[in-house]
Amino acid sequence: MHVDMDAFYAAIEQLDNPRLKGQPVIVGGLGQRGVVATASYEARRFGVHSAMPMARARVLCRAAHFIRPRISRYREVSRQIFDIFDRFSPLVEGLSMDEAFLDISACLPSRQPRAEALRETGRGLQQAIYANTGLTASVGMAHNKLLAKLGSDYRKPRGRTYVAFEKVHLFLDPLPVGRLWGIGKQTLPRLQQAGILTIGQLRRSPPSLLETLLGQRWQHYLRLANGVDQRVVKPERADKSISRETTFSQDIAEQEPLLEILRLHAAEVAQRAGAKSLSGRTVSIKLRDRHFATISRSRTLPHAINSTDDIFAQARQLFQDWCDSSGFPAVRLIGVGISNLQAGDDHQPVDELL
Ligand code: TTP
Numbered sequence: 221m222h223v224d225m226d227a228f229y230a231a232i233e234q235l236d237n238p239r240l241k242g243q244p245v246i247v248g249g250l251g252q253r254g255v256v257a258t259a260s261y262e263a264r265r266f267g268v269h270s271a272m273p274m275a276r277a278r279v280l281c282r283a284a285h286f287i288r289p290r291i292s293r294y295r296e297v298s299r300q301i302f303d304i305f306d307r308f309s310p311l312v313e314g315l316s317m318d319e320a321f322l323d324i325s326a327c328l329p330s331r332q333p334r335a336e337a338l339r340e341t342g343r344g345l346q347q348a349i350y351a352n353t354g355l356t357a358s359v360g361m362a363h364n365k366l367l368a369k370l371g372s373d374y375r376k377p378r379g380r381t382y383v384a385f386e387k388v389h390l391f392l393d394p395l396p397v398g399r400l401w402g403i404g405k406q407t408l409p410r411l412q413q414a415g416i417l418t419i420g421q422l423r424r425s426p427p428s429l430l431e432t433l434l435g436q437r438w439q440h441y442l443r444l445a446n447g448v449d450q451r452v453v454k455p456e457r458a459d460k461s462i463s464r465e466t467t468f469s470q471d472i473a474e475q476e477p478l479l480e481i482l483r484l485h486a487a488e489v490a491q492r493a494g495a496k497s498l499s500g501r502t503v504s505i506k507l508r509d510r511h512f513a514t515i516s517r518s519r520t521l522p523h524a525i526n527s528t529d530d531i532f533a534q535a536r537q538l539f540q541d542w543c544d545s546s547g548f549p550a551v552r553l554i555g556v557g558i559s560n561l562q563a564g565d566d567h568q569p570v571d572e573l574l
C-alpha cells in the first residue's frame with residue numbers, strides 16, 4: 221500500500237483555521253523569490269501547483285489565502301500519521317513527511333477474499349487518519365511499489381485504488397509515459413518525439429527503438445511499463461544518528477590533516493545517509509585531546525542536510541570555533557555525525573520558502 225496525504229501543508233492550514241475550509245489556500249514563500257510548496261485543491265483549479273514561483277500563483281489565483289509554511293507543525297502531524305501507519309503494519313517505509321509505503325501482505329484479515337481484504341484495509345487506514353487528525357489521504361494498493369504509488373495518485377483527493385494483477389495493463393497503458401520512475405526531463409522529450417506518449421506505447425515499442433531512446437536501461441523501463449517491480453518495502457531502522465570517527469595512534473597537532481580527515485568522514489556520513497534517504501538537522505563533531513578529555517560540539521540548522529559539502533562546512537566551522545576557544549591542544553580522536561534525522565529529502569530548503 222502507498223499512502224499519500226492530500227494537499228498536505230494546505231490541508232493542515234485549513235484544519236487549524238476553519239475559516240479557510242473550502243477556500244483556495246496557497247502555502248509557500250511569500251518573499252520576492254518565494255516558491256509554492258503546495259496549494260489546496262480549490263487553488264489547483266486555477267492552475268496553481270507545487271514549485272511554481274509565488275509571483276505566478278498570485279496572478280493565477282488572486283483571491284487565495286497565502287500562507288507561510290509552519291514546518292514544525294507539519295512535522296507534528298507527520299508523526300501522528302506515521303504512528304497510525306505503525307498500527308497497520310510493522311513494515312513502513314517513509315518517503316517524505318506525508319507519504320509512505322506499507323507492506324500489508326501479512327496483515328490482511330484472512331476471512332475475506334484478498335481483494336476485499338485489501339480494500340477494507342485501505343478504507344480502514346483512511347478512516348483512522350481522518351478520525352485521528354481530521355485530514356484526508358489517498359491510498360493505492362497493488363502487488364508492488366510501482367503500481368501502489370501510481371494507484372494512490374490515480375483518484376486524488378480521498379482516492380482509493382486497488383490495481384489487481386489482471387488489470388495491470390488496463391491501468392498502466394493509458395498513463396503518460398513520464399509517470400514511470402526514472403523517466404525525467406532528459407528522457408521524456410526523446411520518447412515524445414518518437415511518438416511514445418503513454419506507458420502502453422512504450423510497452424509495445426520494438427526493443428531496438430527502446431535501446432536507442434533509453435540506452436542500457438531500456439529493459440528496466442520495459443519491465444516497469446509491464447508493471448513488473450521487485451523492490452521490497454524497506455522499513456528504515458530507527459537510526460538516531462549517523463557518524464564516523466577515527467582514533468589515532470599518536471596525537472595530531474596540526475589542523476590541516478585533521479580537516480582532511482573531517483572531510484573524509486563527512487563524505488562517508490553523507491554517503492550512508494543518502495543510501496537510506498535520511499537527512500539530519502544537527503551536525504556534531506567529537507574530539508578527544510591527549511588527556512582523554514572528550515568534547516563534542518554541535519549545531520542545529522533550520523533545515524535537514526545530507527550532502528558532503530553541507531556536513532563538512534558545518535563540521536569545519538565547529539572545529540575552527542573549538543580551535544579558537546581552546547588554543548588547539550593536540551587531538552587523539554576526531555569524528556563527525558548528523559542527528560535529528562528525518563526520512564526523505566526536504567523538497568525545498570526551508571529558507572527558500574520563507
Ligand atoms: P505532495 O504529496 O507531493 O503534495 P500534497 O500533499 O501537497 O498534495 P497531493 O499529494 O494531494 O497532490 O507533497 C507533500 C508536501 O510536501 C506538500 O504539502 C508541500 C511539500 N512540498 C514542497 O514543499 N515542495 C514541492 O515541490 C512539493 C511537491 C511538495
Ligand code: MG
Nearest residue numbers: 224225226318
Ligand atoms: Mg501528498
